[in-house]
Amino acid sequence: MIALILKRLVATAFVMAFVAFFVFGLLHLAPGDPAAVIAGDIATKEDIERIRATLGLDLPFHTQFLNWLGAIMQGDLGTSIFSGRPVSELILQRVEPTLALTTTTILLSVVVAIPLGIAAAWRAGSWIDRTMMGFAVLGFSVPVFVFAYLLIMVFAAQLKLVPVMGYVSPFKDLGGFLRAIALPTVALGVTYVALIARITRASMLEAINQDYIRTAHAKGLGIVPILFRHALRNASVPIVTTVGIGIALLIGGVVVTESVFAIPGLGRLTADSILRRDYPIVQGVILIFSGIYVLINLTIDIIYILVDPRIRY
Amino acid sequence: MAIDTSAPSAGAMARVGQAMRWLRRHPTVLAGLVILLTVTLMAVFAPLFTIYDPQRLDPLQRLKPPSAEHWFGTDQLGRDVFARTVYGSRVSLIVGFTVAAFACIVGLVIGLVSGFIRVLDPVVMRIMDGLMAIPAILLAIAIVGITRSSIWAVVIAVTIPEVPRVVRLVRAIVLTLREQLFVDAAVSLGAKLPRILFVHVMPNTMAPLIVQATYVCASAIIIEAILSFLGAGTPPAIPSWGNMMAEGRTYVLVGWWLLLFPGLLLSLVVLAVNLLGDGLRETLDPRLRRSTNNE
Numbered sequence: 384m385i386a387l388i389l390k391r392l393v394a395t396a397f398v399m400a401f402v403a404f405f406v407f408g409l410l411h412l413a414p415g416d417p418a419a420v421i422a423g424d425i426a427t428k429e430d431i432e433r434i435r436a437t438l439g440l441d442l443p444f445h446t447q448f449l450n451w452l453g454a455i456m457q458g459d460l461g462t463s464i465f466s467g468r469p470v471s472e473l474i475l476q477r478v479e480p481t482l483a484l485t486t487t488t489i490l491l492s493v494v495v496a497i498p499l500g501i502a503a504a505w506r507a508g509s510w511i512d513r514t515m516m517g518f519a520v521l522g523f524s525v526p527v528f529v530f531a532y533l534l535i536m537v538f539a540a541q542l543k544l545v546p547v548m549g550y551v552s553p554f555k556d557l558g559g560f561l562r563a564i565a566l567p568t569v570a571l572g573v574t575y576v577a578l579i580a581r582i583t584r585a586s587m588l589e590a591i592n593q594d595y596i597r598t599a600h601a602k603g604l605g606i607v608p609i610l611f612r613h614a615l616r617n618a619s620v621p622i623v624t625t626v627g628i629g630i631a632l633l634i635g636g637v638v639v640t641e642s643v644f645a646i647p648g649l650g651r652l653t654a655d656s657i658l659r660r661d662y663p664i665v666q667g668v669i670l671i672f673s674g675i676y677v678l679i680n681l682t683i684d685i686i687y688i689l690v691d692p693r694i695r696y
Numbered sequence: 697m698a699i700d701t702s703a704p705s706a707g708a709m710a711r712v713g714q715a716m717r718w719l720r721r722h723p724t725v726l727a728g729l730v731i732l733l734t735v736t737l738m739a740v741f742a743p744l745f746t747i748y749d750p751q752r753l754d755p756l757q758r759l760k761p762p763s764a765e766h767w768f769g770t771d772q773l774g775r776d777v778f779a780r781t782v783y784g785s786r787v788s789l790i791v792g793f794t795v796a797a798f799a800c801i802v803g804l805v806i807g808l809v810s811g812f813i814r815v816l817d818p819v820v821m822r823i824m825d826g827l828m829a830i831p832a833i834l835l836a837i838a839i840v841g842i843t844r845s846s847i848w849a850v851v852i853a854v855t856i857p858e859v860p861r862v863v864r865l866v867r868a869i870v871l872t873l874r875e876q877l878f879v880d881a882a883v884s885l886g887a888k889l890p891r892i893l894f895v896h897v898m899p900n901t902m903a904p905l906i907v908q909a910t911y912v913c914a915s916a917i918i919i920e921a922i923l924s925f926l927g928a929g930t931p932p933a934i935p936s937w938g939n940m941m942a943e944g945r946t947y948v949l950v951g952w953w954l955l956l957f958p959g960l961l962l963s964l965v966v967l968a969v970n971l972l973g974d975g976l977r978e979t980l981d982p983r984l985r986r987s988t989n990n991e
Contacts, residue, residue: 398825528941639833
């Protein structure tokens with residue numbers, strides 16, 4: 384078991400090393416000379432050279448990469464070209480709205496999607512099932528920003544139930560936070576709900592056809608304990624895996640959703656930084672998002688190894 | 697002579713008839729095909745569908761709601777939204793189809809090689825895991841960022857995040873095929889590796905690969921639209937559904953038509969591709985029939 388976990392940890396380290404190398408390589412290839420940007424318009428050639436030397440940009444590629452990697456290990460993600468402030472500081476300022484949005488989305492999606500998937504599997508082939516599967520295909524097909532604007536048009540512009548955009552911190556005004564976060568949560572959650580509902584249906588279908596479910600029926604157990612206690616528990620591995628894998632999807636959606644609803648989070652920071660060609664920030668955010676994704680999936684895998692003795696990679 | 701020419705066409709007729717019957721039993725696939733064909737015709741023959749030039753400005757006709765004259769209304773510069781929506785289909789379809797083709801070809805070759813050559817497999821798969829760890833949209837944005845904005849930069853940027861998914865699919869199939877008797881037979885007959893891979897193994901990956909291609913296409917269309925929407929996609933001079941919505945977003949409260957029509961078309965096309973994919977999967981790929989995930 385410990386060997387298995389170690390193997391998984393080594394693989395994860397390789398994956399992160401590749402991500403870091405790839406992201407650094409991309410920045411290196413990016414057009415524009417950061418030294419010239421920082422030096423400004425009136426700088427002389429010597430000024431630019433001096434800044435280049437202080438930034439270590441005159442060193443060979445592999446030395447630069449190792450220096451950069453060393454700095455990252457100490458939590459230093461570099462300096463924003465646009466504002467001149469440390470990237471880690473800019474990112475920390477933006478964490479709260481993103482964390483709030485993803486948390487509400489994951490909670491809402493899981494609470495909505497799993498019962499939907501169970502109902503569809505329980506009544507496979509019925510109208511409940513077909514409607515659910517139809518909505519799932521729609522959920523995969525309507526891009527997050529299109530759905531977001533549909534929601535804004537109906538619930539904010541026409542019905543005026545919620546604000547059009549903006550963000551309120553839950554620590555300042557919980558009611559305001561809930562009203563502001565409602566539409567972004569639904570918009571971001573749709574694809575995620577579709578993903579989880581489909582996998583729940585598929586793995587529940589598999590579980591429902593097993594002998595122990597027939598036994599549970601035979602001993603007169605009600606449908607609710609059968610579905611939730613017996614079937615769902617055995618169907619849970621692919622569902623939890625999909626919830627984890629789906630977080631990559633969610634992160635991509637966050638960039639778009641925050642941009643639509645003007646939420647000052649990490650996604651908005653990324654979108655703004657792309658337009659300003661502020662690569663250190665883009666690089667930092669990609670690294671952090673990928674790191675979170677890899678960590679979540681590593682955690683899920685390790686929990687499985689600990690909990691389910693059948694799992695062998 | 698008469699028999700020679702009629703025999704294959706009779707076979708072809710039978711096959712068309714078979715396809716028609718199959719389509720009648722799968723109305724959602726038929727709907728998807730009809731939508732996709734209509735939009736493709738619209739993209740190819742765009743000038744025949746509208747009398748307006750998508751770039752022509754008309755300062756007197758700014759932000760007019762849909763009317764008999766301007767079916768989808770006009771935008772903030774007085775351009776005809778219907779014309780721009782029609783021309784905008786070109787970017788989405790080009791990106792969707794070329795990315796699906798590129799990603800499947802590249803993914804197929806890497807997957808075949810990685811699945812068959814044990815030494816390469818762990819290295820290739822860790823690289824693929826690394827690429828998959830970076831959210832597709834961020835990866836695409838980062839790649840577009842280092843190139844000049846053009847439709848080909850977008851195609852490459854959207855292809856790279858899609859490749860690992862194809863590789864994993866192909867490799868998983870190759871791993872099971874490698875243990876099969878017909879591969880052993882080919883090896884013991886002295887067949888060389890390329891022959892085994894491309895003649896014996898590759899044909900068996902085709903059915904799931906075609907299904908995967910439709911999902912790659914749908915995802916590519918969405919990612920392109922998101923890139924354009926965020927201002928990291930095709931140059932603003934070329935109308936695309938994504939950049940139309942980006943330009944219209946400021947007017948969400950006063951000009952709903954600027955956002956609604958390109959958004960609806962975009963969703964409709966992706967839906968059509970997904971319906972086609974689901975139908976093909978059900979028929980072509982019994983192995984995948986029970987799983988419902990895209991992965």
